[in-house]
Amino acid sequence: MSAREAILGRIRNARNGKDRHEQAAGATEAIAAHLARHPRGPAPAMPGDLPARFRERALKLSSDVLETADRKEVPTLLARYLNERKLPLAGVCWPSLIGLPWSSAGLDMQSRPARDSDLVGVTGAFCAIAETGTLMLLSGAETPATTSLLPETHVAVIDPRRIVATMEDAWDLLRQECRQPPRAVNFVSGPSRTADIEQTVTLGAHGPYRVLLILAPAR
Amino acid sequence: MQNNAIDFKRQVTVKLADIKLQGALSRLQSRFVEGRSAVISEIADLPETRNAAAAIRDRVLNDLEHWLLQFEQQATARGAIVHWAETDEDVNRIVAGIARQHGVRTAAKSKSMVSEECELNDALEQAGVEVMETDLGEYILQLAHEAPSHIVAPVVHKNKEEVADLFAEKHQLPRKTGIAELCREAREILRPAFLNADMGISGANFLVAETGSALIVTNEGNGRLVTTLPRVHVAITGIEKVVPTLEDVSTLVRLLPRSATGQSITNYVSVLTGTRGDADHDGPEHFHIVLLDNGRSKLLGSDMQEMLRCIRCGACMNHCPVYQNIGGHAYGWVYPGPMGSILTPLLSGLEKSPDLPNASTFCGACAAVCPVKIPLPDLLRKLREQQMERGMKSRQETFMLKAWAWLALRPNLYALATRIAVRVMRLLGGKERLLHRLPGAHGWSDGRDFPAPAGRTFRELYRQGGRK
Numbered sequence: 115m116s117a118r119e120a121i122l123g124r125i126r127n128a129r130n131g132k133d134r135h136e137q138a139a140g141a142t143e144a145i146a147a148h149l150a151r152h153p154r155g156p157a158p159a160m161p162g163d164l165p166a167r168f169r170e171r172a173l174k175l176s177s178d179v180l181e182t183a184d185r186k187e188v189p190t191l192l193a194r195y196l197n198e199r200k201l202p203l204a205g206v207c208w209p210s211l212i213g214l215p216w217s218s219a220g221l222d223m224q225s226r227p228a229r230d231s232d233l234v235g236v237t238g239a240f241c242a243i244a245e246t247g248t249l250m251l252l253s254g255a256e257t258p259a260t261t262s263l264l265p266e267t268h269v270a271v272i273d274p275r276r277i278v279a280t281m282e283d284a285w286d287l288l289r290q291e292c293r294q295p296p297r298a299v300n301f302v303s304g305p306s307r308t309a310d311i312e313q314t315v316t317l318g319a320h321g322p323y324r325v326l327l328i329l330a331p332a333r
Numbered sequence: 334m335q336n337n338a339i340d341f342k343r344q345v346t347v348k349l350a351d352i353k354l355q356g357a358l359s360r361l362q363s364r365f366v367e368g369r370s371a372v373i374s375e376i377a378d379l380p381e382t383r384n385a386a387a388a389i390r391d392r393v394l395n396d397l398e399h400w401l402l403q404f405e406q407q408a409t410a411r412g413a414i415v416h417w418a419e420t421d422e423d424v425n426r427i428v429a430g431i432a433r434q435h436g437v438r439t440a441a442k443s444k445s446m447v448s449e450e451c452e453l454n455d456a457l458e459q460a461g462v463e464v465m466e467t468d469l470g471e472y473i474l475q476l477a478h479e480a481p482s483h484i485v486a487p488v489v490h491k492n493k494e495e496v497a498d499l500f501a502e503k504h505q506l507p508r509k510t511g512i513a514e515l516c517r518e519a520r521e522i523l524r525p526a527f528l529n530a531d532m533g534i535s536g537a538n539f540l541v542a543e544t545g546s547a548l549i550v551t552n553e554g555n556g557r558l559v560t561t562l563p564r565v566h567v568a569i570t571g572i573e574k575v576v577p578t579l580e581d582v583s584t585l586v587r588l589l590p591r592s593a594t595g596q597s598i599t600n601y602v603s604v605l606t607g608t609r610g611d612a613d614h615d616g617p618e619h620f621h622i623v624l625l626d627n628g629r630s631k632l633l634g635s636d637m638q639e640m641l642r643c644i645r646c647g648a649c650m651n652h653c654p655v656y657q658n659i660g661g662h663a664y665g666w667v668y669p670g671p672m673g674s675i676l677t678p679l680l681s682g683l684e685k686s687p688d689l690p691n692a693s694t695f696c697g698a699c700a701a702v703c704p705v706k707i708p709l710p711d712l713l714r715k716l717r718e719q720q721m722e723r724g725m726k727s728r729q730e731t732f733m734l735k736a737w738a739w740l741a742l743r744p745n746l747y748a749l750a751t752r753i754a755v756r757v758m759r760l761l762g763g764k765e766r767l768l769h770r771l772p773g774a775h776g777w778s779d780g781r782d783f784p785a786p787a788g789r790t791f792r793e794l795y796r797q798g799g800r801k
Binding site (some may be wrong): 115116118120121122124125126128131141142144145148149152153154155156157158159171176177210227230246248252253255258259260263280282286289294295296297298299300301302303304305306308309310311312313314316318319320321322 | 361364382400403408411486580584598599601603607773
C-alpha cells in the first residue's frame with residue numbers, strides 16, 4: 115500500500131462511527147458548494163478614501179509614498195528620490211512601463227527582468243490593498259517577479275483606482291480578470307526586514323532595502 | 334529530530350540559571366507580547382474573526398480526506414507533483430530522491446519547522462546535496478550547529494555578541510558589532526547561495542484547496558528567493574495545513590502575523606501555484622509538494638483533534654509563563670511552549686515526554702491568545718489524565734491525587750480537613766507568613782517560599798462576609 119493510501123485510509127477510519135456514510139455521499143457536493151460560494155469571513159469596515167488609507171498604512175510599514183496626477187511625471191519623481199538618497203540613476207522596469215520618459219529625467223531604464231547586479235527595479239502592481247498598505251503582484255512573462263525582489267530599491271507605480279479595501283477584494287479582482295492564479299501571487303508590504311537578532315527590526319534582509327510607491331493614475 | 338523531552342526537568346534547572354538566556358527571553362516577551370497587543374485590536378471584530386478562523390480549520394479537519402484530495406487534484410492540474418510521507422524518514426527519502434532526479438547539488442532553504450521534525454538537512458548532506466539555510470535565524474543556527482528555540486524567532490536564545498563572534502569565526506571577516514552590519518554581512522554571504530542553488534526548499538504555512546497553491550509568509554524575502562530562482566522548488570508541510578479557499582486563507586492571514594510577531598501583515602505573503610509558464614523569466618520548472626503525516630492523522634476523530642487547528646504563530650509560547658522562564662530548548666524537540674507540550678507527546682510519544690503536559694500553570698493565557706481557539710489547557714489536562722490512566726505518574730503523585738479525590742468527594746470531611754490545614758500552615762508560617770518547606774511538595778518551595786494561608790478557608794470567609 116502506498117503512503118498516500120495509508121494516510122488517506124487512516125483519515126477515513128478516524129471518521130468511522132461518526133456519520134461515515136452520510137459524509138461519503140455528501141462530501142464532494144459540500145466541498146464543491148463551499149468552493150463555489152467561497153464565503154468571506156469578518157473583515158474590517160473601511161469607509162472613506164481608500165488611497166488615503168493605503169498611503170497611511172504603507173508609511174507605517176516603512177514604504178515611501180509619492181503621488182502625481184500625471185503618470186508622465188513618474189520618472190522625474192523617481193530621479194529626485196534617487197538623487198536625494200545618492201542612489202544610482204539606472205535600473206530595470208517591467209515592459210509596460212518602458213514608454214515613460216525615463217531618459218529625459220536622466221534615468222537609464224531598461225526593460226528586462228532584474229539580475230543580481232541591478233540596483234533599482236520598477237514594477238506596476240495588479241492592485242493594492244488599503245487595509246494593510248500592501249501591493250499585489252502577479253508573476254508572468256511581462257511582469258517578472260525578480261524586478262521587485264533582487265534590486266535594493268523597489269519602485270512600484272500604482273493606479274490609485276486599483277486600490278481595493280481588503281485581500282478578499284483583491285482575490286475577487288483576480289477572479290474577474292484572470293482565468294486562474296499565476297505561478298506566483300506576491301503580496302508585498304514594505305522593504306524586506308528581519309528581527310531575528312535580538313528581536314530588533316532591521317530593514318533590507320534578503321530583499322529590497324527600500325520600497326517607493328508612486329501613486330499615479332493610468333491613462 | 335531526536336526527542337530529548339525526557340530530560341525536561343534537568344534542562345529547566347539549567348535554563349533558569351542561564352542569565353544570558355533570561356535576558357533574551359525578557360526581550361522576546363516585551364517585543365512579541367506588546368507587539369501583538371498593539372495590532373490585534375486592528376481587527377474590528379476579533380471574537381468573530383477567531384470563531385471564523387477556528388471554523389475554517391475545523392471544516393477541513395472534519396473532512397480532511399476530501400479536502401486533501403481536492404488540493405492534490407488542483408495542484409496536480411497546475412503541474413505540481415504531490416508526494417505523501419508517512420514519517421520523517423519518508424520525507425528525507427522523497428526529497429533526496431527529488432534532488433537525485435533533477436541532478437541537484439546545492440539547495441537553498443527557507444525556514445520550515447516540518448523539515449526540523451525530519452532533520453532534513455542532515456539527510457540531504459548524506460545524499461551529497463549541500464544545503465544552505467537562508468532565514469537569518471536558521472542560518473545562524475546552521476553555523477552554530479544548534480536547534481531552533483522558538484518556532485517564529487528560532488535564534489531568540491542568542492544575543493548579538495554571540496552572533497558577531499560566530500560570523501567573525503565562520504566568515505573569516507572583521508568582526509561586526511551592529512545588528513544592521515551583521516544582517517548586511519549575512520545578506521552578502523547568502524546572495525550567491527540563492528543565485529546558484531539548483532533547488533529551493535520551503536515550508537508552506539497553508540495549502541489552498543481551491544487553487545492547489547502553497548502559501549508562504551516571510552519577512553526577509555528569502556522565501557521568495559528560494560521559490561523564484563532555483564529550477565526546482567520543494568515545499569514540505571503537514572497534511573493538516575489545507576485551507577478551503579482564498580477567502581478562508583485571507584481570514585487566517587489577518588490573524589497569523591498579528592498573533593506571531595505583532596505585524597499587521599508580514600512583508601511577503603506568497604501564493605505559489607504550479608510551475609513557470611512557457612514565456613516566464615522566473616519560477617521553478619519543477620514544483621514538488623511533500624505532505625507529511627508523522628502521527629497527525631491519528632489525532633483526527635480523537636479528543637485531541639483541535640490541536641491540528643494550529644497555524645504555528647507562536648503566540649501561546651510568547652505568552653506562557655513557563656516558556657518565558659525556560660525558553661524553547663528545554664522542551665527537547667521541535668515545538669516548545671504550550672503547543673509543543675501537547676504536540677511533542679502526541680507526535681513522538683507521551684512516554685518520551687512525561688513532564689511536558691505538566692509544564693503548565695493552567696493560567697490560560699495561551700488559550701486566550703490562540704487565533705484559532707485551541708483549548709490548550711484542556712488538551713494538557715487530557716494528557717495528564719492519560720498519564721494517570723496509563724499508570725505513568727509516580728507512586729507518590731498517584732497516592733496524593735487519589736487521597737485528594739477521596740476527600741473532595743466527602744464535603745464535610747473536606748471542610749474539616751482544610752480548616753485544620755490552613756490553621757496549621759498559618760501557624761507554621763509565623764510572623765513572616767511564609768513556609769520555607771512543604772513536605773511532600775518540595776517542588777513548590779525549593780526555589781522560593783510558599784505564602785502561608787490567611788488562617789481561614791474561603792468557605793469560612795464567604796459565610797462570614799455574607800452573600801452579595
